[in-house]
Amino acid sequence: MPADQGVTIVYTDGSCHGNPGPGGWAWAVPNGPYASGAEARTTNQRMELTAVLRALEALPGALEVVSDSTYVVRCFQDRWWEGWRRRGWRNASGQPVANRDLWEPVLAAVIDAGRAVRFRWVKGHAEDPMNALVDALANRAASRQVGERGQVDRGALLAADRPVP
Amino acid sequence: MPADQGVTIVYTDGSCHGNPGPGGWAWAVPNGPYASGAEARTTNQRMELTAVLRALEALPGALEVVSDSTYVVRCFQDRWWEGWRRRGWRNASGQPVANRDLWEPVLAAVIDAGRAVRFRWVKGHAEDPMNALVDALANRAASRQVGERGQVDRGALLAADRPVP
RNA sequence: GGACACCGCGUGCA
DNA sequence: TGCACGCGGTGTCC
Helix, strand or coil, X not given: CCCCCCCEEEEEEEEECCCCEEEEEEEECCCCEEEEEEEEXXXXXXXXXXXXXXXXXXXXXXEEEEECCHHHHHHHHCCHHHHHHHCCCECCCCCECCCHHHHHHHHHHHHHCCCCEEEEECCCCCCCXXXXXXXXXXXXXXXXXXXXXXXXXXXXXXXXCCCCC | CCCCCCCEEEEXXXXXXXXXXXXXXXXXXCCCEEEEEEEEEECHHHHHHHHHHHHHHHXXXXXEEEXXXXXXXXXXXXXXXXXXXXXXXXXXXXXXXXXXXXXXXXXXXXXXXCCCEEEEECCCCCCCHHHHHXXXXXXXXXXXXXXEXXXXXXXXXXXXXXXXX
């Protein structure tokens, strides 16, 4: 029996037209639920982070979060958050850590809650179909400035999905 | 008397079937000379640039180069070349500047020579008949893989010229 | 100095 | 519809 037993895999992504500008986020579980949302003016990093936060809030149990953002993944893999807390939320350059209002609830939900959450990085715009799916969802949310919820098709992932006109 | 007195206007264009693939370039002066050439395997950008370089070599005096390539025009209008030289021929992403072997002689012939050369952008596939002419010439060169030289008809610019099958 | 992402633009094609 | 060729910029970290 693999150690991954019971771990939910969730893909996350964010997009932001203009950066800063109108943005969108999305998460999706293969053959499971998905959700997306939008913000009128934000940054790419905030949308990547928001996608993770919304997934943490919506999904119970052990998680594997798959993202193409090293900003998100390396915070945990390289334990950036330890340095941030030790230095009173200053980064290595002595500047205030950006997006602290999002990082704090994320760390609370992962580190402080002692929850089993693993982060995995995948290259963007590559072969991974689930990464392509959340990319399309986040992009659509950013363009339409609305959120969606639903169930990922088990067949062709994005058959009915096309770029927004 | 306009300041443009004595400025030769030259239209340039490049094409490339497949990109990368067999390509062609062309330049033409309204009611003046034209030239075209071909290459067996190249890119669209290299052909656009080559068209400019050949025009600079062939035509004396002050020039107005008209191109539908922002790649070519914005290098001068936005002074990309200054950044490239400052950064040791790295682009803004830190990668080596592409087509440096063509950019260097072009910059030498324009910037370093202190020559009066202006660049103007026109939308491709629009109403401009001279842009259509050099597009047809470059396309024909790419398809036939041969060069041509001649004189632009003063009448209907492209009466005998049609897209190559 | 390094890395990833997010965009914007035009051209060239299939 | 989607790909390749190329550029500039911001968001963020180490």
